[in-house]
Amino acid sequence: MAKMTKRRDSDADAEPAIKPSASKRARKTVDASEFKSAVVGDDLRLPLTDAEIFYLPDFVSVQKAEQWLRQIAKIDGWYRPTLKMYGREITQSREIAAYATDRSLSVKYSGTTVQMRYDYPPVLREIQRCVEAQLETTFNHVMLNKYDSGNVYIGKHADNLENRVIASVSLGAERTFILSHKKPPTDSPAKATGDPFSRAKRANHDVADPYHRSLKLASGSLLVMQGETQQHWKHEIPKEPRVKHQRISLTFRQLVF
Ligand SMILES: O=C(O)CCC(=O)C(=O)O
Numbered sequence: 001m002a003k004m005t006k007r008r009d010s011d012a013d014a015e016p017a018i019k020p021s022a023s024k025r026a027r028k029t030v031d032a033s034e035f036k037s038a039v040v041g042d043d044l045r046l047p048l049t050d051a052e053i054f055y056l057p058d059f060v061s062v063q064k065a066e067q068w069l070r071q072i073a074k075i076d077g078w079y080r081p082t083l084k085m086y087g088r089e090i091t092q093s094r095e096i097a098a099y100a101t102d103r104s105l106s107v108k109y110s111g112t113t114v115q116m117r118y119d120y121p122p123v124l125r126e127i128q129r130c131v132e133a134q135l136e137t138t139f140n141h142v143m144l145n146k147y148d149s150g151n152v153y154i155g156k157h158a159d160n161l162e163n164r165v166i167a168s169v170s171l172g173a174e175r176t177f178i179l180s181h182k183k184p185p186t187d188s189p190a191k192a193t194g195d196p197f198s199r200a201k202r203a204n205h206d207v208a209d210p211y212h213r214s215l216k217l218a219s220g221s222l223l224v225m226q227g228e229t230q231q232h233w234k235h236e237i238p239k240e241p242r243v244k245h246q247r248i249s250l251t252f253r254q255l256v257f
């Protein structure tokens, strides 16, 4: 029987995550110790409290990113999951595609079991190889998210705590990525944030705030979150209606099951 790993996601189109049951934990076959942390220079680490987050703006060239975007947009696995929320079924606005290297690995979130594929298309294999070589570690799962325009977004959430390293490759349109500490001190500017769009507009104006950060995810960039980051921080990609082009992200994860 497939082992379930739940993805924590408090997205506007997601219900609160349910913790894996004790019996499922007892069936773990991939232990956290089997995964290594990513190796990234300290010069690329964001100066944030309780976080181990790195941003590599030039992971690959803009030309390579364009080529990957064209190929990835055409893979077979894209679909819109049907989420079950408060007894209702809704279709998620973001198309996703999910792949795992281990056939017994599955992911569930917001009342939906993700349609996992195990046959990586060659381009996805190539991208994973590049990410693994760059970070000197390995991944067993990748989730692709397609944002057709700035109207497609992902709400504020933290990823599953059982993820050791999360590495996101961005292809296509530049989007704003907002990081917020879950418990900023009362006098932190992060407390004074308004709606996501106005926060997006403040991008890069709050570099010195160690409890809140907006950054632009460039095409061909790589963002890495690891260590205790998910315990203390949430992240989101807000709506940005002025963005007309497509962005695809590939989020590589180390799922423990
Ligand atoms: O698209 C991105 O870069 C972020 C995706 C994300 O946060 C997620 O899939 O959990």
Ligand SMILES: [Fe+2]
Residues within 6 Å of the ligand: 157, 158, 159, 235
């Ligand atoms: Fe996430």
